[in-house]
Amino acid sequence: xAERLRSPAGQAQxxxxxxxxxxxxxxxxxxxxxxxxxxxxxxxxxxxxxAIAAADGRDAAAAARAGLPGWAERRVEVDVxxxxxxxxxxxxxxxxxxxxxxxxxxxxWARPESG
Amino acid sequence: MEGAxxxxxxxxxxxxxxxxxxxxxxxxxxxxxxxxxxxxxLLDLRADARAPRGTVFAGAGARELEERCRASEALRGVARxxxxxxxxxxxxxxxxxxALGEALHGSLGVxxxxxxxxxxxxxxxxxxxxxxxxxxxxxxxxxxDRPLIAxxxxxxxxxxxxxxxxxxxxxxxxxxxxxxxxxxxxESGRRAERLASVLVPGRAxxxxxxxxxxxxxxxxxxxxxxxxxxxxxxxxxxxILAAIGGAATAKGRxxxxxxxxxxxxxxxxxxxxxxxxxxxxxxxGAPNPAHLSHTxxxxxxxxxxxxxxxxxxxxxxxxxxxxxxxGSFAPLRVRVGIEAQIGLDGDTGAAAGAExxxxxxxxxxLAAGSGSGGAPKVASGGGYSGPLAYRQGKPMRPDVAAAFDxxxxxAQGAGVTLVINSAFRSDAEQQRLWNANPDPRWxxxxxxxxxxxxxxxxLGTSSAYGWLAANASRFGFVQRYSWEAWHYGYTAGPAxxxxxxxxxxxxxxxxxxxxxxxxxxxVPSRFRAPLLAxxxxxxxxAALLAAQLMAESNFNPNAISPAGAQGIAQxxxxxxAAYGLRDPxxxxxxxxxxxxxxxxxLEQFGSVxxxxxxxxxxxxxxxxxxxxxxxxxxxxxxxxxxxxxxGAGDLLGGPPALEVRLIA
Numbered sequence: 001x002a003e004r005l006r007s008p009a010g011q012a013q014x015x016x017x018x019x020x021x022x023x024x025x026x027x028x029x030x031x032x033x034x035x036x037x038x039x040x041x042x043x044x045x046x047x048x049x050x051a052i053a054a055a056d057g058r059d060a061a062a063a064a065r066a067g068l069p070g071w072a073e074r075r076v077e078v079d080v081x082x083x084x085x086x087x088x089x090x091x092x093x094x095x096x097x098x099x100x101x102x103x104x105x106x107x108x109w110a111r112p113e114s115g
Numbered sequence: 116m117e118g119a120x121x122x123x124x125x126x127x128x129x130x131x132x133x134x135x136x137x138x139x140x141x142x143x144x145x146x147x148x149x150x151x152x153x154x155x156x157l158l159d160l161r162a163d164a165r166a167p168r169g170t171v172f173a174g175a176g177a178r179e180l181e182e183r184c185r186a187s188e189a190l191r192g193v194a195r196x197x198x199x200x201x202x203x204x205x206x207x208x209x210x211x212x213x214a215l216g217e218a219l220h221g222s223l224g225v226x227x228x229x230x231x232x233x234x235x236x237x238x239x240x241x242x243x244x245x246x247x248x249x250x251x252x253x254x255x256x257x258x259x260d261r262p263l264i265a266x267x268x269x270x271x272x273x274x275x276x277x278x279x280x281x282x283x284x285x286x287x288x289x290x291x292x293x294x295x296x297x298x299x300x301x302e303s304g305r306r307a308e309r310l311a312s313v314l315v316p317g318r319a320x321x322x323x324x325x326x327x328x329x330x331x332x333x334x335x336x337x338x339x340x341x342x343x344x345x346x347x348x349x350x351x352x353x354x355i356l357a358a359i360g361g362a363a364t365a366k367g368r369x370x371x372x373x374x375x376x377x378x379x380x381x382x383x384x385x386x387x388x389x390x391x392x393x394x395x396x397x398x399x400g401a402p403n404p405a406h407l408s409h410t411x412x413x414x415x416x417x418x419x420x421x422x423x424x425x426x427x428x429x430x431x432x433x434x435x436x437x438x439x440x441x442g443s444f445a446p447l448r449v450r451v452g453i454e455a456q457i458g459l460d461g462d463t464g465a466a467a468g469a470e471x472x473x474x475x476x477x478x479x480x481l482a483a484g485s486g487s488g489g490a491p492k493v494a495s496g497g498g499y500s501g502p503l504a505y506r507q508g509k510p511m512r513p514d515v516a517a518a519f520d521x522x523x524x525x526a527q528g529a530g531v532t533l534v535i536n537s538a539f540r541s542d543a544e545q546q547r548l549w550n551a552n553p554d555p556r557w558x559x560x561x562x563x564x565x566x567x568x569x570x571x572x573x574l575g576t577s578s579a580y581g582w583l584a585a586n587a588s589r590f591g592f593v594q595r596y597s598w599e600a601w602h603y604g605y606t607a608g609p610a611x612x613x614x615x616x617x618x619x620x621x622x623x624x625x626x627x628x629x630x631x632x633x634x635x636x637x638v639p640s641r642f643r644a645p646l647l648a649x650x651x652x653x654x655x656x657a658a659l660l661a662a663q664l665m666a667e668s669n670f671n672p673n674a675i676s677p678a679g680a681q682g683i684a685q686x687x688x689x690x691x692a693a694y695g696l697r698d699p700x701x702x703x704x705x706x707x708x709x710x711x712x713x714x715x716x717l718e719q720f721g722s723v724x725x726x727x728x729x730x731x732x733x734x735x736x737x738x739x740x741x742x743x744x745x746x747x748x749x750x751x752x753x754x755x756x757x758x759x760x761x762g763a764g765d766l767l768g769g770p771p772a773l774e775v776r777l778i779a
Contacts, residue, residue, distance in 0.1 A: 019342030026346040030353030037360040041367060048371045055375075055382045056775050083379075084426070108371060109426035111379035111419050 032094045032102075039091035040104040042068055043076075047108035050078065050085030057113035060085050083112035120218075120225045122247040123314055126237040127254050128264060134254040135159065135231055136290035137281045137307075139198060140299045141252055142229040144311035146176075146197045154180050155227045157198045158190070158218050160211040160236055164202045169193045170295055177296065180223060189217040196296020198229075211236045212243035219247060227315060250277040250314040257282060279310045365457040366471050372429040373475035374777055377451040379423035380416040380436060381477035381775035384447065387412050388479065388758050391445050392637070413438055413446065420451055429453060439476070440751065444669055445758065447751045448478040448778075476778045480750045495717045496541035497567035498612030500656045502760060509538035512569035512616060514608040519572065522590035531582040536601065537573040540566040543721075565595065568611030571604045617657075634661050637759075639670050642683075645703045649710030655717060660710055662759035663730070666752060672702040684709035723760075727753045747778070 050064030060080045064087060068076055077088040086107045093102055123145070125138035139157055146155040154176040169181070173194035180199035184192025189209060192201040203214040211232065218228050232240050241249060251271055255264060264280055271278040283306070289299030298304050390407040397403045407415070417436045424434040435452040454472040494503050494510065504516035511519070515538075523533045540548075546561040558564075565571045572592070574583060580600040587594065591607025594600070609615035634643055638661045646664075650657035667685040668674035680687050682699035684706060691699045696708040716726035720737060728736075728743040731752040736744040743753050 013338070015338035016342065019339060019346075022346050023342060023349070026349040026353075030349050030356075033353050033357050034360075037357060037364070041360070041364055044364065044367055044371060048374060051375055052378050052777070055378045107427075108375055109379075110375045110423055111382040113382070 028094050035091040036102055036104060039089045042072060043087040043089040043104050043106035047085050047087045047106040050080065051083060051108040051110035054083045054085060054112045055110040084109045119247060121227045121315055122244045122249040123229045123252060124240055124244060124249050125229060125231045125252045125254065127234060129256050131233065131254060132256055133285045133290060136285045136293045137254045138229050138231045138252065140285060140293035140303060140307035141311045141314065143197050143293060143296060143298055144307040145227055145315040148197065154225045155198050155229065156180055156218055156225045157200045157229045158215065159202050159231045160214060160240065161231060161233045166191045166193055166202045167195065167200050170195045172196065180225065183223045187221055187223060189221065190214065198296040212239050215240055215243050252310060252314060253280045255280050255282050277314050279314055281310065362457055369453055369455055369471055370473040372424055372427040373451045373453045373473040375427050376420040376423040376434060377449055377475040377477035378775055378777060380420035380449040381479050383416040383419040385479040385775050387415055388445065392759050413441060416449060444665065445755045447754060448476065450476045477775060478747065478778050479775055480754060494539055494569055495655060496543050497539065499539065499569035499616055500650065500654060501617040502658065503539060507535045509535045511538040515570050515605040518591050518605055518607060522587065522592065525586065526582055529582060531579045533579055534575040535572055536575050537566065539569040540564065542567055565604055565611050568616065570611040571602060573601045574603055575601060634658060637665055642670060642702060645706045649707045653710040653714035655710050655713045658760060659723065660713065662756045665759055666755045673700055724753055727756050
């Protein structure tokens with residue numbers, strides 16, 4: 001065994017094993033970035049849907065929520081003020097300790113029904 | 116290469132199969148091919164050794180050794196490839212140790228002597244070559260006595276002699292190549308190289324490293340750089356995706372800004388729409404603050420679009436608003452274009468960056484479901500042909516509705532709730548009632564019921580009869596027949612089914628602005644008489660015909676549309692011919708034909724929306740879906756006319772059901 005660890009092939013295996021966490025971390029960071037970006041685009045779309053509903057005299061908050069997938073239901077805050085619809089969305093945190101720091105927001109305005 | 120020659124002794128264990136090949140392979144590996152000539156002598160000192168034959172291809176060093184062997188007369192040498200194979204010259208009768216001494220110390224000038232011996236001669240040779248610090252290669256085969264080899268290894272290690280064992284078979288081809296003085300190749304070649312680098316250091320190392328194309332050199336300990344590379348690659352791909360996502364987000368925001376600006380402008384148009392039809396001048400001669408001109412209407416919509424763009428973080432200088440149907444008297448569509456530079460940080464602005472643009476179109480349109488299902492806003496098919504107001508879903512003359520509101524409020528105060536069971540009924544509806552129960556005591560024959568006048572209400576419930584009998588007269592209602600406790604007619608306004616009754620809404624809405632009897636204020640005076648005549652002849656609301664003329668041609672008797680529609684009522688030549696209209700540019704004849712066509716369409720479709728849609732798009736398209744066909748032009752046409760009718764009498768139940776929506 002000692003012979004094997006000293007051999008170049010053993011060295012490569014050791015480095016591979018030692019490097020796996022690094023690879024995992026890099027992949028997690030990349031996935032986290034994607035999740036945040038996706039949440040941002042969802043928030044943008046939801047805010048627009050809400051504002052358009054407000055312009056047409058429908059329920060803006062309901063329209064904004066309808067534009068989000070199921071997982072976002074408990075992670076979103078919708079604030080409607082006249083024709084202004086503000087969305088706060090918390091994307092899933094893949095890295096520990098990040099929860100609550102990743103929130104993305106989007107705001108849209110359209111002229112509401114009453115002018 | 117200078118100095119004393121190096122010595123490698125190769126001995127077998129067991130029967131020693133492949134010994135000579137292994138020795139030759141290591142000797143080849145320890146013989147550099149580049150640069151200076153190197154002279155390696157493979158000296159076979161086994162008892163039964165015989166000199167091989169020479170080969171055509173042999174290195175210069177090997178050839179030189181061959182010559183010198185011939186000259187020495189002690190050894191018989193043959194050049195094969197990189198090596199010179201030699202055996203003791205039988206004629207000289209030398210012992211193995213003497214032959215080795217001759218090879219090492221004679222006039223041959225070798226760099227490396229690889230001596231191959233059998234087991235018996237090994238010790239003697241080792242002793243003879245000990246001054247040359249010999250290295251030892253043992254060719255073993257599987258199943259040989261391992262303890263024996265271990266003992267030998269320990270002994271040699273103590274003596275400081277490099278020692279290696281070659282166990283696996285060298286293979287037929289590899290062996291033949293090695294015995295030809297060539298690299299055996301493959302696994303044996305690599306093994307020979309490794310052994311040579313240990314046994315004869317400084318010889319094999321000077322050679323070019325053995326290339327192994329197409330094979331990852333995993334044994335070279337390159338995992339860490341690879342992992343770092345992959346990690347950097349992942350992060351780089353992530354950053355690229357983030358940049359692409361940022362650009363997509365910025366583009367999406369641009370589109371969103373255009374959408375919201377367009378929808379906001381449409382909202383403004385939808386809110387302002389009815390103000391286009393409010394008289395510009397109040398009865399007292401002052402300008403009407405509620406009135407909007409065409410230009411004001413569009414400017415307000417444009418301003419709202421700009422505000423919306425700003426509130427969605429887009430500069431007002433980026434936005435371009437226009438109205439595709441601005442030529443019509445009441446535009447209902449808006450187009451917003453935005454052009455901006457998108458920076459890599461995802462910000463939008465007019466600064467440097469990639470050019471991006473977005474276009475959005477929005478329109479005001481009839482709300483879904485307000486087509487066939489919508490209640491008529493203008494009465495037809497009865498004794499009353501003015502606008503209808505709805506109370507509790509029942510249509511009636513607007514002044515009757517206003518009086519009912521006052522009466523219902525008073526009844527509510529007294530704890531009585533009034534329910535309307537029936538109000539205006541067209542002759543067709545009366546016919547249905549009559550058919551179901553043809554008894555004149557209970558149902559008036561069609562054409563005789565006062566319900567066709569829009570002034571009669573059948574009220575309930577029976578608990579309200581007492582309050583009604585006591586109080587209805589205060590609000591202008593009288594109980595028509597003593598045997599119908601529920602039937603009240605409105606008598607405070609114009610008489611039922613009178614021309615004055617038809618005019619009641621128009622007169623109120625016009626506010627005395629001079630629109631004339633039963634007609635909205637926008638009707639030019641010279642067309643009032645033909646309109647009223649056509650309305651009376653074909654039993655169609657004059658206000659409806661007037662609104663159509665406004666929408667069709669703006670009362671221009673010579674109008675020609677791009678599609679070829681002609682005259683004040685915009686008849687297509689074929690339709691005009693079908694209705695006996697010889698000259699579509701004759702306004703009086705055209706208005707009469709229009710009244711006849713509308714009367715037929717109203718009868719066919721039973722709804723003002725559908726009749727208007729059929730007038731615009733043709734009856735086929737309407738009856739195909741029993742709805743206002745989804746053509747933007749037709750939808751806008753119907754919406755405009757309904758809005759005009761609203762302006763003609765805003766006692767109708769609120770503005771038409773219009774909604775704003777994005778269309779592109």
